[in-house]
Amino acid sequence: xxxxxxxxxxxxxxxxxxxxxxxxxxxxYAAKLGLATDRFLQAAQQQLAYSAKVIADDFYxxxxxxxxxERLRLQTNSFNSTVIVEAKGKVLDVSPASLQLKGHQLQSxxxxxxxxxxxxMISEPYISAANNLIIFISHPIFNxxxxxxxxxxxxxxxxxxxxxxxxxxxxxHEDGSYLYVVDKNRRLLYHPDKSRIGEHVYDNxxxxxxxxxxxxxxxxxxxxxxxxxxxxxxLTQAHWGIITQRxxxxxxxxLDGLMVSVLYRTIPIGLATFIxxxxxxxxxxxxxxxLAHTANMLDDPAASSALKNVKSWYFESAELRKAMxxxxxVLHNRIGALHQEARTDPLTGLNNRRSLDTILAQLIDxxxxxxxxxxxxxxxxxxxxxxxxxxxxxxxxSLAGIVSDVTRSSDFVARTGGExxxxxxxxxxxxxAYALAERIRLSVAQTEIPPVGYINISIGIAGWPADELPIxxxxxxADQALYEAKNIxxxxxxxxxxxx
Numbered sequence: 001x002x003x004x005x006x007x008x009x010x011x012x013x014x015x016x017x018x019x020x021x022x023x024x025x026x027x028x029y030a031a032k033l034g035l036a037t038d039r040f041l042q043a044a045q046q047q048l049a050y051s052a053k054v055i056a057d058d059f060y061x062x063x064x065x066x067x068x069x070e071r072l073r074l075q076t077n078s079f080n081s082t083v084i085v086e087a088k089g090k091v092l093d094v095s096p097a098s099l100q101l102k103g104h105q106l107q108s109x110x111x112x113x114x115x116x117x118x119x120x121m122i123s124e125p126y127i128s129a130a131n132n133l134i135i136f137i138s139h140p141i142f143n144x145x146x147x148x149x150x151x152x153x154x155x156x157x158x159x160x161x162x163x164x165x166x167x168x169x170x171x172x173h174e175d176g177s178y179l180y181v182v183d184k185n186r187r188l189l190y191h192p193d194k195s196r197i198g199e200h201v202y203d204n205x206x207x208x209x210x211x212x213x214x215x216x217x218x219x220x221x222x223x224x225x226x227x228x229x230x231x232x233x234x235l236t237q238a239h240w241g242i243i244t245q246r247x248x249x250x251x252x253x254x255l256d257g258l259m260v261s262v263l264y265r266t267i268p269i270g271l272a273t274f275i276x277x278x279x280x281x282x283x284x285x286x287x288x289x290x291l292a293h294t295a296n297m298l299d300d301p302a303a304s305s306a307l308k309n310v311k312s313w314y315f316e317s318a319e320l321r322k323a324m325x326x327x328x329x330v331l332h333n334r335i336g337a338l339h340q341e342a343r344t345d346p347l348t349g350l351n352n353r354r355s356l357d358t359i360l361a362q363l364i365d366x367x368x369x370x371x372x373x374x375x376x377x378x379x380x381x382x383x384x385x386x387x388x389x390x391x392x393x394x395x396x397x398s399l400a401g402i403v404s405d406v407t408r409s410s411d412f413v414a415r416t417g418g419e420x421x422x423x424x425x426x427x428x429x430x431x432x433a434y435a436l437a438e439r440i441r442l443s444v445a446q447t448e449i450p451p452v453g454y455i456n457i458s459i460g461i462a463g464w465p466a467d468e469l470p471i472x473x474x475x476x477x478a479d480q481a482l483y484e485a486k487n488i489x490x491x492x493x494x495x496x497x498x499x500x
Contacts, residue, residue, distance in 0.1 A: 003266070011259050015252060019229060022251045023217035026231030030244045031215060031389075033168065033179065034233035040167060041137070041237040044078045044154065045120050048139035051152050055084060056141050059149055065093035072154055079154030080134070080162050084141075086150040089115060099130045110136030114151045122238045125158060125187055125198060133158045133198050135189065158189055158197050165190065168242075177246040182207050184239040206230050210241030219248070280316075287317040347393055348400035351414040356422055359412050360471050363426060364464070371433030373423035374460040374478040375403070375440070378490040380419040383452055391452060398449045399457070406443045407436065422478075430499050433461050437493040445491065456491035458482055463499050 051068045058064045065084050072082040073095045081099060084092040085106055094101045106112075109126035114136070123136040138153030156162050168179060168190050181190040186207055188199050201207055206218050210232040217231050227248040234241050277288060290310045312318035343355040351359075363370050377383075377399065384392040396419060403413050403421060412424040423440070425433055437459040444457050460481030464474045477496040485494040 022229045026244045027217045030231040030233040030242050034242045038235050038237045044137050052139045052141045069093045069095035080157040082154045084152050114138040176250045179244040182241050206232050287312050345415040348415050350400050353416050356414040371425045371428040371463045372478040373437050374482040375421040375457050377419040378456045406440045458485035458490050459493040462496035
């Protein structure tokens with residue numbers, strides 16, 4: 001039972017870590033592809049802008065039309081087709097010529113929208129005049145007198161080979177991982193199953209989140225009934241979202257195989273040992289009885305001491321005792337390491353929310369008063385936007401080091417999410433807590449963090465016990481004091497009402 005308990009605990013902890021790591025990698029990959037897609041769309045618009053200027057300078061030259069539509073389509077393969085349209089909607093030239101649209105009046109959705117807005121745009125998906133499901137990227141053409149002459153545009157086919165497909169389809173793997181792209185109307189712009197492109201998808205929490213401009217991870221059940229681990233990120237050049245998914249079963253498959261292999265390798269040894277003990281029981285009963293008694297308490301920290309005290313008077317029992325001692329040490333070390341990983345924030349090395357809940361429960365059980373300091377970096381989003389998330393991570397790690405250096409050894413520091421930190425200071429009254437908060441705030445403000453420079457934090461302070469409120473209310477009061485510090489100017493400490 002002890003072995004199974006350790007086996008199960010190890011499996012559950014490793015399963016959790018594997019899921020978290022997979023979610024993190026899915027989110028990072030979605031963000032990376034989102035950035036790449038944004039850069040592609042930006043580059044496509046720059047190409048059109050350059051062509052619009054060339055055409056405007058020589059607008060009535062038919063040769064210029066021909067050269068530009070061919071160059072746009074063939075030079076970088078950004079577009080499946082390109083077109084130049086005059087102000088009233090007549091096609092001046094098109095590539096490839098096989099579309100047979102030259103001289104025709106375009107009435108498609110993208111064409112009308114381009115003439116109406118008269119500015120750079122990326123259309124919503126629609127059926128083109130050549131009966132293709134496309135998105136249309138266009139740029140207006142103005143002469144030197146700012147007179148609107150028409151537009152130049154390029155289409156990307158959604159159900160046929162295109163540069164967008166080439167950019168996104170590299171994520172499709174045999175393990176079931178894939179990604180898809182949706183627009184603001186929840187329509188699929190890209191999907192490994194081409195038959196689903198153009199389909200509208202509703203009641204999907206990930207899609208709703210990414211269309212709100214959010215990025216992150218979720219575990220959910222997809223439209224095919226599979227539990228998947230999803231990462232998602234929005235685009236900035238277009239109101240689209242990229243979602244990457246990996247089936248949970250495929251994620252856990254290597255772990256399941258490893259655990260089964262370990263189990264298969266362990267069972268024969270266990271059976272052989274059992275038969276050996278059964279045959280020789282009457283000769284070695286006394287030492288084995290002691291060993292068996294100790295084996296029932298292998299999860300007890302005193303198990304190693306008890307095993308050492310067993311009088312193994314013959315070689316076999318002595319060796320068995322040594323093996324059990326090694327097994328106990330390995331088992332405790334492994335579980336201890338996994339337990340520590342599950343209670344520690346991987347980025348900063350601080351305690352996580354699970355550790356915070358444990359220490360709060362201990363303080364309340366022992367009726368020990370304490371102060372709660374809720375910390376938050378001021379304008380942290382600007383750091384991420386200006387320097388990127390890698391530098392943002394460095395800022396969080398630096399802040400964790402500063403707070404750990406300033407606080408006492410008896411204080412408890414945890415990262416609860418994003419740029420939010422909590423400090424628990426046992427036996428601290430309001431004055432002591434405020435003084436500690438000021439030391440932290442000033443230390444942070446006076447410490448340069450390359451390449452960002454100097455940052456500021458705001459701190460909300462509350463304490464327990466306070467009118468016999470539950471701990472959830474105390475934490476909420478600290479958060480409210482933090483929000484108050486933000487509202488009145490940031491870079492300051494605020495005591496919660498009733499805790500002055």
